Structure formats: structure tokens, C-alpha cells
Amino acid sequence: MAVSPKERIAMPVAGRPPLDVERIRQDFPVLRVLQRGRPIAYLDNAATSQKPQQVIDAIYRYYSEQNANVHRGVHYLSQQATDLYEQARSKVAKFVGTTVGCEIVFTRGTTESINLVAHSYGRQHVKSGDEILISHMEHHSNIVPWQMLCEQTGAHLKVIPINDDGELLLDEFEKLLTPRTKIVSIVHVSNALGTINPVKYIVDKAHAAGAVVVVDGAQATPHLPVTVKELGCDFYALSGHKMYGPTGIGVLYGRAELLERMQPFQGGGDMILSVTFEKTTYNHHPFRFEAGTPHIEGAIGLGAAIDYLHAVGIEKIAAHEHDLLEYGTQRLLEVDGLRLIGTARVKAGVLGFTLASAHPHDVGQILDDQGVAVRAGHHCAQPVMQRFGVPATTRASFGMYNTREEIDRMVDGLHEVNRIFG
Ligand code: 7TS
Numbered sequence: 001m002a003v004s005p006k007e008r009i010a011m012p013v014a015g016r017p018p019l020d021v022e023r024i025r026q027d028f029p030v031l032r033v034l035q036r037g038r039p040i041a042y043l044d045n046a047a048t049s050q051k052p053q054q055v056i057d058a059i060y061r062y063y064s065e066q067n068a069n070v071h072r073g074v075h076y077l078s079q080q081a082t083d084l085y086e087q088a089r090s091k092v093a094k095f096v097g098t099t100v101g102c103e104i105v106f107t108r109g110t111t112e113s114i115n116l117v118a119h120s121y122g123r124q125h126v127k128s129g130d131e132i133l134i135s136h137m138e139h140h141s142n143i144v145p146w147q148m149l150c151e152q153t154g155a156h157l158k159v160i161p162i163n164d165d166g167e168l169l170l171d172e173f174e175k176l177l178t179p180r181t182k183i184v185s186i187v188h189v190s191n192a193l194g195t196i197n198p199v200k201y202i203v204d205k206a207h208a209a210g211a212v213v214v215v216d217g218a219q220a221t222p223h224l225p226v227t228v229k230e231l232g233c234d235f236y237a238l239s240g241h242k243m244y245g246p247t248g249i250g251v252l253y254g255r256a257e258l259l260e261r262m263q264p265f266q267g268g269g270d271m272i273l274s275v276t277f278e279k280t281t282y283n284h285h286p287f288r289f290e291a292g293t294p295h296i297e298g299a300i301g302l303g304a305a306i307d308y309l310h311a312v313g314i315e316k317i318a319a320h321e322h323d324l325l326e327y328g329t330q331r332l333l334e335v336d337g338l339r340l341i342g343t344a345r346v347k348a349g350v351l352g353f354t355l356a357s358a359h360p361h362d363v364g365q366i367l368d369d370q371g372v373a374v375r376a377g378h379h380c381a382q383p384v385m386q387r388f389g390v391p392a393t394t395r396a397s398f399g400m401y402n403t404r405e406e407i408d409r410m411v412d413g414l415h416e417v418n419r420i421f422g
Contacts (some may be wrong), residue, residue, distance in 0.1 A: 019317065051294040108237040194344065271291040320400060329351065339354045372409050396410055
């Protein structure tokens with residue numbers, strides 16, 4: 001018997017959420033902004049999350065009381081800025097589940113983290129005829145850097161197919177793994193489908209075949225507990241701005257043995273030990289990969305976001321968002337002509353859909369008229385759209401501060417779309 005989309009959602013934590021959402025909402029100033037007299041229902045968290053006052057305050061405090069460049073001066077402010085920057089690194093290390101701070105490289109975000117691996121690990125280890133394995137549900141950030149590496153090296157890009165629910169075909173994955181596979185790069189949580197992938201399983205199989213595994217964790221770290229040492233992955237990429245931190249800061253976790261042997265990504269200050277015109281020697285990781293003055297307040301703001309996530313509790317957040325996912329799925333299925341894109345059994349709080357009556361951009365526009373912020377488009381995952389035969393989807397994606405009432409407002413808006421276009 002066919003299983004309905006709402007039966008397909010399963011997460012480890014079920015039941016009514018114990019999260020005090022009203023209290024949390026008070027920490028996010030943007031949620032008080034009115035659009036036509038009503039607070040905005042912000043359902044575009046996969047694009048970027050809003051920031052709590054605690055993160056804004058940490059950045060404000062840095063510029064008003066602590067600002068100086070890091071790793072350079074002997075003076076008080078420089079030492080303080082350096083301490084705060086390095087404390088942020090330790091917070092990230094603990095957050096992703098490693099005790100080794102030097103395994104944490106600050107980058108601009110997930111995109112830069114993946115490019116760093118493709119450049120610094122890929123060019124050293126991938127040769128003509130080798131293979132790189134990604135999946136059909138990747139964000140462009142986890143496709144294009146590997147295509148570029150293939151162009152440079154003569155390696156081949158292989159793609160793990162997905163089924164009609166948006167789940168990886170694991171049998172096909174295993175068939176695609178060969179001794180030529182050097183890198184498997186896989187998304188942890190799909191931004192277009194919401195699918196949560198079985199990363200540990202993939203890592204174990206890939207390692208048995210001799211490949212290293214890169215995980216795109218952009219959509220995972222705001223929503224799930226992540227422990228890189230349990231997953232066993234070699235690299236893990238994340239973005240601060242999707243997990244209630246600032247834009248322009250992200251992280252690459254890399255296993256120390258691998259980072260140690262990798263060539264630099266960019267050249268400049270901070271990544272060197274000594275420079276002469278004849279020869280430059282490079283700094284140790286992670287500094288070897290952080291050329292130039294880093295995004296100091298970004299790192300400090302990310303540290304504050306991690307403190308905030310810890311204080312609220314990531315398991316509680318996951319349970320709350322799962323409740324929104326279940327509720328939202330049921331409510332969306334009431335809407336005439338609605339097709340859910342992404343009905344995996346194990347999903348995070350992402351609801352992508354099409355309406356028979358209107359193009360996703362029109363849907364997004366009418367929802368905006370109602371003060372409901374969703375994203376309409378291909379979500380930088382064009383191969384996913386091609387797989388499902390749609391030009392685009394409308395996507396609602398949840399964060400810790402969203403409510404059932406906001407979902408009701410979206411559903412009312414969708415009935416309005418059907419009334420106008422139907
Ligand atoms: N990987 C995934 C799975 C993503 O969802 C995104 C951004 C990225 C990588 C890139 O992250 P960045 O911080 O380096 O830009 N995803 C989206 C989205 O779904 N809507 O806007 C950006």
C-alpha cells in the first residue's frame with residue numbers, strides 16, 4: 001500500500017515540543033518588524049536565519065570595547081581580540097564534536113569551505129581518471145567546485161541518484177563506489193528537499209573503498225546535533241548565518257592528519273612562518289588556511305550563536321521543528337493542487353512544493369502580500385528541480401522561533417493563491 005507523505009516523516013524526537021517559543025521570539029528583534037501592520041512570518045530560514053540580540057550584542061561589544069587585529073599585537077586589545085577569536089574556535093570545535101581546536105578552520109561559509117577542500121586537498125590527491133562522487137540533491141556549492149576540479153585534473157564526476165521521495169539510492173551509491181573514487185561529497189540535510197542523509201553509513205562505505213568524505217552541513221548544524229567524530233567524516237562544512245550567527249563566517253572541520261598535509265588555499269599574512277624572496281614556509285593548520293585578517297567579529301558572533309543554541313538546546317529545537325514539519329505537512333496537503341517535493345522518511349523542517357494553479361514566483365509574491373516570507377526558485381539546486389520535472393518550487397523552511405500560527409498564515413495565503421489563479 002502506498003505510504004502518504006505525512007507518514008513518511010520520522011525523526012528520533014517526537015511529541016509536543018518543550019520549547020518556550022514565545023520567550024525565544026523576544027530575543028530576535030527582526031521578528032518585531034511589521035509588514036502592513038503585522039509581524040512577518042519568516043519562513044525562509046534555509047536561506048538565512050535571523051539573529052538573536054545576544055549575537056548582535058557580542059558584535060557590538062567587540063567593536064565598542066575589544067576591536068584590534070588578531071595574532072599580531074602585544075598590546076592589550078590585540079590580545080583580547082585574539083583570545084575572543086580563539087575562544088570562538090574552541091566553541092565551534094566543541095559544538096561539532098571534536099576536542100582538537102586546530103581541526104577548525106574559519107572560512108567565509110560553506111561555499112568557501114568546500115572550495116578550500118577541492119583546491120587544497122583535491123588538487124594534491126585527485127588525478128586524471130579518478131572519480132568524485134556527489135548526489136543528485138546537492139546545492140550548487142557542492143557541485144561546481146568538484147566540476148572545476150574535474151576540469152583541472154581530468155577526473156570524472158559521478159552522481160548518486162535519488163528516488164521520487166528525494167532519498168538517496170544507497171544500492172546505487174555502493175555500485176558507484178570503486179577504487180577510482182577519491183572523494184565522496186554529500187549533503188547532510190538537503191536545502192531543497194529537507195532529506196536527512198545517512199552520513200555515517202555513507203562514510204563507512206566510502207572509507208572501506210578508500211575515499212575521503214566531505215559533508216555539506218549548511219542545513220544540518222542549525223537543526224540537528226552534529227558530532228563529526230561519530231560521523232567519522234574527513235571534512236565538514238557549515239555556515240554561521242544559517243545557525244543564527246553572522247554572515248561571512250563559516251567553518252571547515254578537517255581531520256588533523258589531512259589538514260596537516262594540505263597545501264594552502266590562499267597566500268598572504270597569517271598563513272606563513274617566514275617569508276623571503278627565495279622561499280616561504282607555511283604556518284601550521286588551521287592558520288595555514290586563514291590568509292589575511294580574518295572575519296574576527298564574525299567568529300565572535302558565531303561563538304555567541306553557539307552559546308545561544310546550547311542554552312536553548314539543539315535537541316529541543318529539533319523536536320520543535322519536527323512538530324512544525326508534521327503540522328505543516330498536514331496543513332499543506334489540505335491545499336488543492338499542491339504537490340510536495342521532498343517526502344523522505346527522515347526529514348528536517350523544509351517544505352518545498354508546487355501549486356497546480358500558479359508559478360512558484362507568483363505564489364511567493366502573494367504570500368509576501370500576506371507578510372509571509374518564503375523562498376521561490378530553484379534554491380541553487382537546479383538538478384533537484386530537473387529530477388522532479390519542475391522549474392522551481394516554493395519553499396518554507398523553519399527555525400526555532402517559528403510557530404504553527406505562522407504556518408496557518410501561509411496556508412491561508414495558498415488558498416488565496418488558488419482563489420486568484422484557480
Ligand atoms: N549547501 C547547502 C545545503 C545550502 O543550503 C547552502 C545555502 C549552501 C551550501 C551555501 O551556503 P553559503 O552560506 O556558503 O552560501 N542555501 C541557500 C538556500 O537554500 N537558500 O539560500 C541559500
